[in-house]
Structure formats: structure tokens, C-alpha cells
Amino acid sequence: MIDNNKSIKDTYMSNETIENINNQVQMKEVMFNQTPGRYALKSVMSGFLLAIVTVFMLGIKTQFAGTNEGLINLMAAISFSLALVLIVLTHSELLTSNFMYLTVGWYYKIIGMNKAFGIMLVCFLFNIIGGLILFGLMKFTPIMTTEMVNSLIKMVDGKTVGATWYAILVKAIFCNFFINIGIYVSIQFKDGLSRAFFIACGVVVFVFMGYEHVVFNAGLYSGMIFYDFDAVAWLHVLKNIVFAFIGNYIGGGIFVGLVYAYLNGRRDSLSN
Template sequence: MIENHKSIKDTYMSRETIDNINNQVQMKEVMFDQTRGRYALKSIMSGFLLTIVTVFMLALKTQMVGANEGVINLLGAISFSLALVLIVLTHSELLTSNFMYLTVGWYYKLIGMNKAFIIMLVCFFFNMIGGIILFGLMKFTPIMTSEMVTSLTELVDGKTIDTSWYAILGKAIFCNFFINIGIYVSIQFKDGLSKAFFIACGVIVFVFMGYEHVVFNAGLYAGMLFYNFDAVVWLHVLKNIVFAFIGNFIGGGLFVGLVYAYLNGKRDSLHN
């Protein structure tokens, strides 16, 4: 029998990825503390990118009416994956990926939970501002057709009026689990094409399955502010935002961030 000389540290199969995430957490905290305006701008850019690609997806789906529904949904999901690829590769600040990053940082005691939660809220606020800016600019153009506004309204109704809090919570967990698994895997690659592929995979699953992404949803509501305000039941919008936020945190922060932080080191391992 060959003697086993492996140690616990040898089981930390993606420790380099965790170290990369921890490095990002420290940079996020420095930027948030010392250059708050730059952090806000990077968060706005995420919301802007996410929303402009949402409009692209709406245009694609409405112009393919009559085709097979599954094909339309798949092409819409593939087109929307461009948004997260652009956000990650431009190092913009998106709430849903920060759920994973900041939870890993909390596990390794690089950041307190109160501070992490404040950063999350600020990030989300400016993500929403990015969506509002996009639709505010677009309102004065003919880009959003009547068919696209109808599709937007139906999408919002499905996420607010026609669903329960539990369904939103569950679908939000699944959504951010897939997104952050994709990001986690992408960190292990150096070249942009490999990163883009794995990031896109997680997004395609969540969009095709109709899962709940709180920032994507906030962008939809920003569109309704400008194009069909009277059709929105804002109490149901609040229901969606609250439970999508919680579910996204569970899916990305706990099911991915906390799990892989635990699998790749002890809480005090950075302080020994």
C-alpha cells in the first residue's frame, strides 16, 4: 500500500480562484472607501450595460414573432449573455456578482458583514440609476417600438402580478447560482474568450429558464417608468425586488461564495 502524504491543503482545488476573489474584495473596499464616485460610476455602467442589452433582447424577440418559441427564447438568452460578459470584462460593479465576492471576503474576515451589506445596497442603487439613465435617453428615440413595449409589459406582469413571493425567491436562488458558478469558473482562465464562454453559460441558463435577477428586473421597471407607468402595480414590484434580492444573495452569496470559500480554506487561514 502506498503511503498517503497529502494534507488538507492539497484538497483546496481552486484556492487560486479564492485568492483572486479576495484580492478583488480588497480593491472594491478601497475604491468604495476612498473614491466613492468612481465606485458609483462603475455601478452605473453595469446597470446601463445590462439594460441596453435587455432592449436588444426585446427587439430580437419581437422581430422573430412566428418562429418556434423555444428558438426565440434561446436566441434571446444567448443575446442577453453579452451583458454580463461586457460587465465582467470591463470590471464594472454588479450587485449579483458582488454577492459572491463579498461573502467570500466576509468568510476570510477581509470585510465585515455590515460593510459588505452597505456596499451591496450602494451598488444596487447605482445599478438602478444606470437603467434609468438608459431608458431616459432612449425615450426620445424610436428604438422602443409598440411591440417591444407590449413585450416589456407582459414580462413585468409575469414577474410581479402573476407570481408569488416563494416562486420569486426560488427562481432568484437558481438564477444567481448559475451566474456565479459561471463567473467562478471563468476566473480560473486567463484568456478573454474562455472567460466570456463560461460567464455566458450561466446567463443563458437563467434567462432561458425565466429565473429572477434583481438588477435585470430593476432595469425592466425602469423601462416601465418611461413607457407604461400606469400598467405597473408598484406594490408587486416591491415584492419582486425584495425576494429577488434575498434569493440572489442566497444563490450567489451562500450557495456559491460561502460554499467554495469553505472548500478552499479555513476562516483564519489568511491571518496565520
């Protein structure tokens, strides 16, 4: 028998990935503390990019209406994956990916929980503002057709009045699990094409399956403010936002961030 000289540290298979995430967390905290305006602008850009690609997705859904529904949904999912690819590769700030990053940083004592939660809330606020800016500009153009507005209304109704809190919660867990698994894998690659592919994979799954993404949903509600405010049941919107937020944190922060942080080192390993 050959002696087994491996140690527990040899089982930590993603040290470089975890180190990369922790470096990102430190940069996020520095920007948040020292140049909050820049951090806010990067968060606005994420919301803006999500919203503008949402309009693109609505255009695909309506212009290809009448063909195979599954094919339309797949095309819409692939098209929407462009949003997260652009967000990650431009280093914009998105709440749902920050769930993973900041939880890993908290596990390794890079950042305190109060500061991490504060960054999450500010990021979410300015993600919403980005969506509001996009739809505010869009309102005064003919880009959003009547068919696209009707598709938007139908989508919002299904996510609010037509959904229970438990369904929203579970679908939000699945959504951010797939998104952050894709991001986690993409960090292990240096070239942009490989990173874009794995980022897109998680998004295609969540959109095609109709899972709940709190920032994407907030963008839809931003659109409704400008296009049909009275058609929205706002208490149900609040239900969706609250449980999608919680579910997205569980899926991205705990099921991906905390799990892989634990699998790649002890909590006090960076201070040793």
C-alpha cells in the same frame, strides 16, 4: 500500500481563484472608501449595460415573433449573455456578482459584514440609476417599438402580479447560482474568450429558464417608468425586488460564495 502523505490543505483545489476573489474584494473596498464616485460610476455602467442589452433582447423577441417560441427564447438568452460578459470584462460593478465576491471576502475576514452590505446597497442603487439613464435616453427615440413595449409590459406583469413570493425566491436562487458558478469558473482562466464563454453559460441558463435576476428586473421596472407607469402594480414590484434580492444572495452568496470559500480553506487561514 503507498503511504498517503496528503494533508487537508491539499484538498483546497481553488486557492488561486479564492486569492483572486479576495484581491478583488480589497480593491472594491478601497475604491468604495477612497473614491466613492468612481465606484458609483462603475455601478452605473453595469446597470446601463444590462438595460441596453435588455432592449436588444426585446428587439429579438419581437422581430422574430411568429417563429418557434423555444428558438426565440434561446436566441434572446444568448443575446442577453453579452451583458454580463461586457460587465465582467470591463470590471464594472454588478450587485449579483458582488454577492459572491463579498461573501467570500467576509468568510476570510477581508471585509466586515456591515461594510459588505453597505457596498451591496450602494451598488444596487447605482445599478438602478444606470437603467434609468438608459431608458430615459431611449424614450426620446423610436428604438422601442410598440411591439417591444408590449413585450416589456407582458414580461413585467409575469414577474410581479403573475408570480408568488416563493416562486420569485426560488427562481432567484437558481438564477444567481448559475451566474456565479459561471463567474467562479471563468476566474480560473486568463484568456478573455474562455472567460466570456463560461460567464455566458450561466446567463443563458437563467434567461432561457425565466429565473429572477434582481438588477435585470429593476431595469425592466425602470423602463416601465418611462413607457407605461400606470400599467405597473408597484406593490407587486416591491415584492419581486425584495424576494429576488434575498434569493439572489442565497444563490450567489451562500450556495456559491460561502460554499467554495469553505471548501478552500478555514476562515482564519489567511491570518495564520
